[in-house]
Amino acid sequence: MANSSLCIVLRASNYKENDKMLTLFSREWGRIDALARGCRKPASSLLAASDVLCCAEYAFHIKDGRYYITQAVPKTNFYDIRKNMNALMTALLLLEICEKTVMPAEPNGRLFALLAGALYALANGSDHKKVLLFFVYKMLDIQGLRPMLDACVLCGSEPATKINIAAGGVVCEHCTGEKVPPQYIEMIAGILHTPSKNIHTTELSYDKDFYNLGIRWLRSSLESEPKTLSLLH
Ligand SMILES: [Zn+2]
Incomplete structure (x- = not known):
C-alpha cells in the first residue's frame, strides 16, 4: 500500500455524524491526526480500527497536508x-x-x-x-x-x-x-x-x-x- 503505516490509536474523538478524528502514533511518521470518514457506521470497514488502543496498518490519502484514512488492516486492539x-x-x-x-x-x-x-x-x-x-x-x-x-x-x-x-x-x-x-x-x-x-x-x-x-x-x-x-x- 502506498502511504501506509503501522499505527496505534492514541486518541479518538467523534467528528460530525459518522466520522472520527484519530490521533495516531505512526511507527514511520510520528504523530498524525487523521480523519476516519464514515467509521461510526456499523458496516464501515474502518469500524474495527477507530478506537483507542487499536493497532493497525492504515493507508492514507494525503491532501493539503491532511490525512484521510482510506483502509485499515487491524493487527490487535489489545482487547x-x-x-x-x-x-x-x-x-x-x-x-x-x-x-x-x-x-x-x-x-x-x-x-x-x-x-x-x-x-x-x-x-x-x-x-x-x-x-x-x-x-x-x-x-x-x-x-x-x-x-x-x-x-x-x-x-x-x-x-x-x-x-x-x-x-x-x-x-x-x-x-x-x-x-x-x-x-x-x-x-x-x-x-x-x-x-x-x-x-x-x-x-x-x-x-x-x-x-x-x-x-x-x-x-x-x-x-x-x-x-x-x-x-x-
Ligand atoms: Zn558528586
Missing part, C-alpha cells in the same frame, strides 16, 4: 486490557504520555516498540505497576534522559547509593541526593537492559518506594502532569 481496570488506566496513561511526547513528522521507532511491548504485557496479565516502571525508565532512555548510574551525575566521582532525580542519576556521598537501597539502582539498570519486547516475561520485585520513585521520575521528565496519572492506584 484483554479492558478486562482489568488498573491495566486499562495504565494503558490510557501510556497513550497520554506518548501523545505528549511524540511529535508530528518525527518517527520514533523505539518508543513505538516500547508502547507496543507494554500494551502486550498489560493485555497478557502482567502486573500494571511493573509495566509502568519499565515504560518510565526505558522512555527516559529513548528521550535522551537515560539515568546515569555508573558515576555521580553532578561531579563524576564514585557514586554512593543516592539518587538525584532532577539531575538525572546517582550521586556521590558529597553531592545532594536521596539515599536509596542499593538494589534500586541495580533494578533501574536491569530495566534499562531489558528489550521492550521482553517486558511481559521479565520479573521485577519492586516495593512501594521503588514504584513511587519511578512515578516521581516520570513527573520530572514531563512538562505537564498527565490527567490519567491521578486516577492510578
Whole structure:
C-alpha cells in the first residue's frame, strides 16, 4: 500500500455524524491526526480500527497536508486490557504520555516498540505497576534522559547509593541526593537492559518506594502532569 503505516490509536474523538478524528502514533511518521470518514457506521470497514488502543496498518490519502484514512488492516486492539481496570488506566496513561511526547513528522521507532511491548504485557496479565516502571525508565532512555548510574551525575566521582532525580542519576556521598537501597539502582539498570519486547516475561520485585520513585521520575521528565496519572492506584 502506498502511504501506509503501522499505527496505534492514541486518541479518538467523534467528528460530525459518522466520522472520527484519530490521533495516531505512526511507527514511520510520528504523530498524525487523521480523519476516519464514515467509521461510526456499523458496516464501515474502518469500524474495527477507530478506537483507542487499536493497532493497525492504515493507508492514507494525503491532501493539503491532511490525512484521510482510506483502509485499515487491524493487527490487535489489545482487547484483554479492558478486562482489568488498573491495566486499562495504565494503558490510557501510556497513550497520554506518548501523545505528549511524540511529535508530528518525527518517527520514533523505539518508543513505538516500547508502547507496543507494554500494551502486550498489560493485555497478557502482567502486573500494571511493573509495566509502568519499565515504560518510565526505558522512555527516559529513548528521550535522551537515560539515568546515569555508573558515576555521580553532578561531579563524576564514585557514586554512593543516592539518587538525584532532577539531575538525572546517582550521586556521590558529597553531592545532594536521596539515599536509596542499593538494589534500586541495580533494578533501574536491569530495566534499562531489558528489550521492550521482553517486558511481559521479565520479573521485577519492586516495593512501594521503588514504584513511587519511578512515578516521581516520570513527573520530572514531563512538562505537564498527565490527567490519567491521578486516577492510578
Ligand atoms: Zn558528586
